[in-house]
Amino acid sequence: MTVTTASAPGKIILFGEHAVVYGHPALAVPVHEVQATCRIEPLPAGAGVVIAAPDINFAAPLSAAPEDNPLAAAVRHTLAACPPTLPINARITVTADIPVARGLGSGAAIATAVVKALGQYVGRALPPQQIADIVFAVEKIHHGTPSGIDNTVIAFGQPVFFQKGRPLQRLAVGRPLTLVIGDTGIKSQTRKVVGNLRRRRDADKPRYDGWFQLMGRLAPAARQAIEAGQVARIADYMAQNHALLQQIGVSSDELDRLVRAALEAGALGAKLSGAGRGGNMIALVEDNRAFEVTQALQRAGAAQTIVTTVGSSAKK
Numbered sequence: 001m002t003v004t005t006a007s008a009p010g011k012i013i014l015f016g017e018h019a020v021v022y023g024h025p026a027l028a029v030p031v032h033e034v035q036a037t038c039r040i041e042p043l044p045a046g047a048g049v050v051i052a053a054p055d056i057n058f059a060a061p062l063s064a065a066p067e068d069n070p071l072a073a074a075v076r077h078t079l080a081a082c083p084p085t086l087p088i089n090a091r092i093t094v095t096a097d098i099p100v101a102r103g104l105g106s107g108a109a110i111a112t113a114v115v116k117a118l119g120q121y122v123g124r125a126l127p128p129q130q131i132a133d134i135v136f137a138v139e140k141i142h143h144g145t146p147s148g149i150d151n152t153v154i155a156f157g158q159p160v161f162f163q164k165g166r167p168l169q170r171l172a173v174g175r176p177l178t179l180v181i182g183d184t185g186i187k188s189q190t191r192k193v194v195g196n197l198r199r200r201r202d203a204d205k206p207r208y209d210g211w212f213q214l215m216g217r218l219a220p221a222a223r224q225a226i227e228a229g230q231v232a233r234i235a236d237y238m239a240q241n242h243a244l245l246q247q248i249g250v251s252s253d254e255l256d257r258l259v260r261a262a263l264e265a266g267a268l269g270a271k272l273s274g275a276g277r278g279g280n281m282i283a284l285v286e287d288n289r290a291f292e293v294t295q296a297l298q299r300a301g302a303a304q305t306i307v308t309t310v311g312s313s314a315k316k
């Protein structure tokens with residue numbers, strides 16, 4: 001056995017978050033500027049499997065890790081899917097520079113890196129759909145009812161048009177899009193935001209389902225605009241999507257402030273991205289405005305900013 005490493009990108013949702021949980025389509029793209037990495041190195045016979053996450057000072061034998069530990073779950077699900085011929089003795093170490101609980105898919109990225117690396121380590125390069133399925137099983141431990149969009153976009157590492165229960169469709173990008181991601185610095189638990197929204201929706205189904213339907217229509221329209229490289233149309237759909245996300249109660253003062261700051265600094269369009277109530281927003285910019293928009297977001301209180309290009313083959 002030789003040392004094996006694998007990485008997975010972060011992700012952002014461009015259109016359709018929350019509506020996707022209710023069966024509507026959504027668009028998501030990988031963010032290659034942030035990565036989770038898994039390194040597997042052999043240990044002497046009898047040592048067993050040790051899992052380690054030095055970023056959070058965690059290390060434990062796999063056999064002692066609780067059922068609901070996501071790192072252990074990723075390892076166990078992968079070993080169940082591709083059982084090794086001999087017992088494994090290895091240290092599995094994960095590291096990531098993806099901010100946690102900000103809608104950048106850190107959990108799914110870490111699990112994806114583990115599944116990929118471990119598959120390779122036992123001599124099986126798993127196909128992206130199988131990786132996505134294993135990561136989905138891991139995501140369910142802490143996310144309750146995930147739509148499946150995070151694990152899918154991260155396992156495939158490509159822009160996707162995603163709808164629950166339907167075969168994955170790739171999203172072609174007609175003209176590279178420059179996005180500035182602004183982090184409110186506020187941690188947001190997707191499970192909580194999704195659960196609270198479900199309660200509000202159950203109390204007033206017609207209104208909420210109407211909003212979800214409108215968001216669901218934006219996703220295919222935005223897909224067309226992205227494929228055609230029509231940035232003004234994309235920007236308009238972002239504004240509409242953000243307004244709908246405000247209606248369903250998942251924006252926040254901090255997110256709205258960053259969205260406003262980006263638009264005032266010349267962004268073409270902006271919206272929150274992911275679960276909301278904290279986490280990230282995204283701004284679509286002309287290349288030559290990325291710096292100004294980044295500075296404006298920082299002045300408006302962004303804890304972190306990332307500039308990413310969607311649809312460029314350049315990867316970190």
Ligand code: PMV
Nearest residue numbers: 017018103146147190274275
């Ligand atoms: O993990 P986040 O913050 O990007 O949120 C995921 C998007 C939701 O639509 C809110 C939930 C889901 O499972 O799709």
